[in-house]
Amino acid sequence: MTDAYAQCEEGGTMTDGGRATGAKGPDELRRQVEEARGRLAGTVGELAERTDxxxxxxxxxxxxxxxxxxxxxxxxxxxxxxxxxxxxxxxxxxxxxxxxxxxxxxxxxxxxxxxxxxxxxxx
CATH class of the missing domain: 1.20.5 (Single alpha-helices involved in coiled-coils or other helix-helix interfaces)
Structure with a gap:
């Protein structure tokens, strides 16, 4: 098990390019999840445009x-x-x-x- 994976299991998140960043509470965790979703949506949209x-x-x-x-x-x-x-x-x-x-x-x-x-x- 990698350190990043272990930290994620302990309550951290994987948002900075695979680096684990620890959330300082549920609100921080929700904010990090929303940021990650936003980045992924933009990436998926760009890939969809390229393949169309x-x-x-x-x-x-x-x-x-x-x-x-x-x-x-x-x-x-x-x-x-x-x-x-x-x-x-x-x-x-x-x-x-x-x-x-x-x-x-x-x-x-x-x-x-x-x-x-x-x-x-x-x-």
Missing amino acids: VKGRAQARAADLRDKAGALTVQLRSSAAQAGHAVQDRAGRTGLRRPRPVVIAGAAAGAVVAVGVLRRRGRR
């Missing part, structure tokens, strides 16, 4: 969805600003309908669409 793979994966997926949504908003805003800038430049040059700009934009869009369709076809 599904929950962690869902949280990560939600974070990625939020980032993708924010990026989409940012890209739309940038595209709108670029469109307005092109219209402003075309307006300053005196063109009512900026045909070269529209044709270049349509061509760029077609190239992107063809690239996307080819890439999907390979999968």
Whole structure:
């Protein structure tokens, strides 16, 4: 029998990492037991979080969805600003309908669409 175990049998408690600390009465013993329970509950909660793979994966997926949504908003805003800038430049040059700009934009869009369709076809 170890000294710590013997002290525990004599009325002490095991609360300080395996070291026996003697309680100085029933109230002190109750306080020590409550402290130990609190520490154990926190430890169990941390272990449960670490082993919850599904929950962690869902949280990560939600974070990625939020980032993708924010990026989409940012890209739309940038595209709108670029469109307005092109219209402003075309307006300053005196063109009512900026045909070269529209044709270049349509061509760029077609190239992107063809690239996307080819890439999907390979999968």
